[in-house]
Amino acid sequence: MLSFALIFIAGIFFSGIISRTKSIFSGRKGPGIMQPIKDIIRLFRKGAVYSQTSSFVFQIAPTIYFSSVVMAMLIVPFGQSKGLISFNGDFIFFAYVLALGKFFSIISALDTGSSFGGMGASREALYSMFAEPAFFILIGSLALLTGHSSFQEIFSALHLGSYITYALAILATFVLLMIAMIENSRMPIDDPKTHLELTMIHEVMILENSGFDLGLILSAGCLKFAIYGALIVNLFIGIFPYEYTIPLFFITQFLIAITIGTIESFMARFRMGHNAQFIFALTSVSLLIFFGALLILGKFI
Amino acid sequence: MILIKAFLIIIVCVMLLMPFLKVAWKGIVVFLAIVLNATLTSYFAVLTLMGEKFEFMLPGSIVSDVIPIRIDALSGWFMLIINLVFITGSFYGLFYMKAYREQKSKISVHAIALLLLHGALLGICVIQNSFAFLIAWEIMALSAFMLVIFENEKMATIKAGLNYLIQSHISIVFLMLGFMWVRFKTGSYDFSAITAYTSENPKIAILLFLCFFVTFAIKAGIVPMHTWLPHAHPAAPAHISGIMSGVIIKIGIFGILRMLLLIKLDYTTIGYIILFFSVVSGLYGVMLAIIQHNLKKLLAYHSIENIGIIGMGIGIGCIGLGSNNAILANLGFAAAMLHTLNHALFKSLLFYTAGNVYQATHTIDVEQLGGLVKKMPQTALLFLIAAIAICGIPPFNGFISEFLLYTGLYHWLQDANLFSLIVIGFSILGLVLIGGLAMLCFTKAFGVVFLGNPRKEFHHEIKEPPFIQLLPLYLITLIIIAIGVFPKLFINLLLQPILLFASNPFPATNTLQYNQDVLQQISWGVWGLIGIITLVFLLRKWALSKSKVTIESTWACSYTAPTPKLQYTANSFVRSYRKLFRPFLLLSKNKKEIHGIFPGKVHYKSVTYDKLEKWFVDSPIKAIKSLLSRFQFLQNGNLQFYILYGIIFIVSIICIPLIYEKFLGFIDFLKQL
CATH class of the missing domain: 1.20.5 (Single alpha-helices involved in coiled-coils or other helix-helix interfaces)
Structure with a gap:
């Protein structure tokens, strides 16, 4: 339950910090940190416009997308405190629940019958498929390293290892950060602020959503960032007492948000055709972690 | 004993009765006969799942010796699946075949073949005499052939049917070879001779197993022996496709499992072999499914993928047996057998809904469909549920079996050596990719067929089939949801079949407790998910009731007057995928591009083909043909x-x-x- 509350709080500020970082780097005054949340609250109160082409799929998709993210949030642990649901193999449930949300967001984009929706849906389906092996191999190698197979046990056992585990944890951080970028359609993969719909992935999928539904999608995006941030934090905190780990949690989330803002300020988006290769390359980084784990365990002769 | 006789008498009587019935009654009588037979056999099946075993000795004849009928939990589990799919399938078929009522004689043949197929499949599950088994196997192959070529006026159907017939007879050659071998060495047709023979000669056992494995792999459609499958499924009527995909290819899985029980051999090696073929099948099946534009062909390739997933479970189970890892064996076989049921459920549901689409629009080319959700909302919803289930996404049944498989793989991770670690790595990679690709495939299929605007104007009215036709579909959906929500109940049913495999080396280990605990948690998780979705949905409803909701045309960045042609097609949806996976695919394009100031008519057509079929079937046939053409002067x-x-x-x-x-x-x- 602790992790749920912490992720929720982090989620509130996350995208605000990103946009503030970007505005500072580009020399603008920029919106306040709370602006994205204010936008979401405003959207929750607004009326909605639905396309006459769309069907019940379009109506329920944002709800299911948001719910899947909340469900995933419940699984993430925080140090020693388990998530609300924790069992052997809970990370499989985590990934597949998120896939449920993705499935619905993809088909709801196709529901409007616009070519933009199809474009975004096609890309999202392909890229999210490529991102998943990296996650499973990563968690697999951590499971191999620690001998456990649930999030909480893996993370609390990870700390007890040697210093090399920290090296692996840093690689894992990179992978998780990149997965977070892909899941949230951020800069190296997708540019949320581009002015050309043809080059978008996520934004072009939610083009037709409005009002409460759009609010749900945006807030799910904020929470998703915080979830992956929390996973990254978990790699390092292990069994430290809470008075250290809770501040550490917020500091790390803050740093991640600033990193993302910095990347977005100084990097250009990849060419769309290169995205798939880049995302699949993440899997090889995961495999590197896998072989690292093998080295530590002495399975290589 | 009396019940077995009753079973045979029902089949014979109904067959004899068939020519004298009115067309409208033929289907109903066959349906009733199937229900009757199903109840009879399910009685035994349920008892076996409770832990009983039955053995009857039919007298047989001079040629066949005594025919032992042994019903154990493995047969019981498959008999229940067969009965379930046949009852729903034949009920659905009653309505699907209404359009073909004028062709009376064909309907008679079709009905008889369906009944025979049911009988033969049940027979295969219980007969343990190789001679009688071969006969049942042949009846199954032939009656399935008759069912597939129902629309025999179409050239493609006949071609697909013959392809199936030839390939299933190639499989029978291997089966006969195996049985003759055992008969020659031991002088007995009884299956127990196989056990006796192989436990004496463990070195030959693996060769004998491979002989049977080829047989059953052809039937199950394991790559590269899958080539009959994508032709036969689309050619058959919808309810037959559902039955074929639901149970006929599963009988191959049953055969492999049965032989694993009978043949005593080095389980680890065989486990690795099965695992390898399964991962390849899974990946290859789904990779080709994505580029298919014929809805039923797409589903057929997905059957290959799912057979791959089932095979992975069997492979892991075998490795567990070989390495004395009770939990691994139990997880692997549980995943395989549960996925057999799951696939039978969602795949038959998908084929029936595809049948509904075909009935309503007279086409299953996805590029011509679109926007059907408004005309056929119930069919769309059913297809959606089945699509989510087949992608292995909670809260439906596909997730449960895939979860067991993942758990097995991650459990194996803990005490594996370097070689098996690499195998595990690639299996996990394969399974994850299969999941992701399946999602790409089914978002495409659902999105293009049911969502958006219609891509083609149909001159007839498109309407939902009557509720009674959808009844079996709802029944299947109910089970799909039930397995997803209460997985523990169903894993309890699997207790006896799993113990058949896992109890031999490890008596009195209560390994099943392991998956039960985990599945209980999953159950909570799924309930939580459903709860959250309901809560958010109610919240949304409340919020929307307070504010203004308007219906407008699609905004699409203010692009006014869009035509349905602007939508993404199935082909464009998978374009980037196609480019990336080009080395594995065989695509040919036939197009004429726009040229000059006054361009004429342009067209674009892409045709997909199976690379392995070209290598393993077409090329050898071509070579044989060129050799044999030298001797054409004889003819x-x-x-x-x-x-x-x-x-x-x-x-x-x-x-x-x-x-x-x-x-x-x-x-x-x-x-x-």
């Missing part, structure tokens, strides 16, 4: 010549042994000199 159309060939054949049959004897005598004579 000159003169009747006299053919009679001459006959005479030469008969004379040589008689003379060769005589000459051989003389020859031996001559050799002896020489030796004496």
Whole structure:
């Protein structure tokens, strides 16, 4: 339950910090940190416009997308405190629940019958498929390293290892950060602020959503960032007492948000055709972690 | 014993009755007969799942010896699946076949074949005499062939049917070879002879197993022996496709499992072999499914993928048996058998909904469909549920079996050596990619067929089939949801079948407790998910009721007057995928591009083909053909010549042994000199 509350709080500020970082780097005054949340609250109160082409799929998709993210949030642990649901193999449930949300967001984009929706849906389906092996191999190698197979046990056992585990944890951080970028359609993969719909992935999928539904999608995006941030934090905190780990949690989330803002300020988006290769390359980084784990365990002769 | 006789009598009576019935009654009588037989056999099946075993000895004949009928939990589990799919399938078929009522004689043949197929499949599950088994196997192959070629006026259907017939007979050759081998060595047709023979000769056991494995792999559609499958499924009527995909290919899985029980061999090696073929099948099946534009062909390739997933479970289970890892064995076999049921459920549901689409629009080319959700909302919802289930996404049943498989793989991770670690790595990679690709495929299929605007104007009214036709579909959906929500109940049912495999080396280990605990948690998780979705949905409803909701045309960045042609097609949806996976695919394009100021008519057509089919089927056939064409002069159309060939054949049959004897005598004579 602790992790749920912490992720929720982090989620509130996350995208605000990103946009503030970007505005500072580009020399603008920029919106306040709370602006994205204010936008979401405003959207929750607004009326909605639905396309006459769309069907019940379009109506329920944002709800299911948001719910899947909340469900995933419940699984993430925080140090020693388990998530609300924790069992052997809970990370499989985590990934597949998120896939449920993705499935619905993809088909709801196709529901409007616009070519933009199809474009975004096609890309999202392909890229999210490529991102998943990296996650499973990563968690697999951590499971191999620690001998456990649930999030909480893996993370609390990870700390007890040697210093090399920290090296692996840093690689894992990179992978998780990149997965977070892909899941949230951020800069190296997708540019949320581009002015050309043809080059978008996520934004072009939610083009037709409005009002409460759009609010749900945006807030799910904020929470998703915080979830992956929390996973990254978990790699390092292990069994430290809470008075250290809770501040550490917020500091790390803050740093991640600033990193993302910095990347977005100084990097250009990849060419769309290169995205798939880049995302699949993440899997090889995961495999590197896998072989690292093998080295530590002495399975290589 | 009486019940077995009753079972056979029902089949024979209904077959004899069939020509005398009115068309409308034929289907109903067959349906009733199937229900009756299903109840009879399910009675045994349920008892076996409770832990009982049955053994009957049919007297048989001089040729076949005594025919033992043994019903254990493995047969019970598959019999229940067969009965379930047949009851729903034949009920759905009653309505699906209404359009073909004028073709009376064909309907009779179809009905008889369906009944025979049911009987033969149930027979295969219980008969343990290789002679009788072969007969049942042949009846199954032939009746399935008759069912597939129902629309025999179409060239493609006949071609697909013959392809199936030939390939299933190739599989029978291997089956006969295996049975004859055992018979030759032991002199018995009884399956228990196989166990006895292989436990004495463990080195040959693996060869014998591979012989049977090829048989059952052809039936199950394991790559590269899958090539009949994508042709036969789309050619058959919808309810037959559902039954084929639901149970006929599963009988291959049953065969593999049965042989694993019978043949005592080095389980680890065989586990790795099965695992390898399964991962390849899974990946190859889904990779080709994505580029198919014929909805039923797409589903057929997905069957190959799912057979791959089931096979992975069997492979892991075998490795668990080989390495004395009780939990691994139990997880692997549980995943395989549960996924067998799951696939039978969602795949038959998908084929039935595809049948509904075909009935309503008369096409299953996805590029011509679109926007059906408004015309056929119930069919769309059912297809959606099945699509989510087949992608292995909670809260439906596909997730449960895939979860067991993942748990197995991650459990194996803990005590594996370097080689098996690499195998695990690639299996996990394969399974995850299969999941992701399936999602790409089914978002495409659902999105293009049911969502958006219609891509083609149909001149007839498109309407939902009547509720009673959808009834079996709802029943299947109910089970799909039930397995997803209460997985523990169903894993309890699997207790006895799993113990058949896992209890031999490890008596009295309560390993099943392991998956039960985990599945209980999953159950909570799924309930939580459903709860959250309901809560958010109610919240949304409340919020929307307070504010203004308007219906407008699609905004699409203010692009006014869009035509349905602007939508993404199935082909464009998978374009980037196609480019990336080009090395594995075989695509040919036929297009004419726009040229000049006054362009004429342009067209674009892409055709997909199976690369492995080209390598393993087409090329060898071509080679054989070119060899045999040298001897074409023999086939000159003169009747006299053919009679001459006959005479030469008969004379040589008689003379060769005589000459051989003389020859031996001559050799002896020489030796004496």
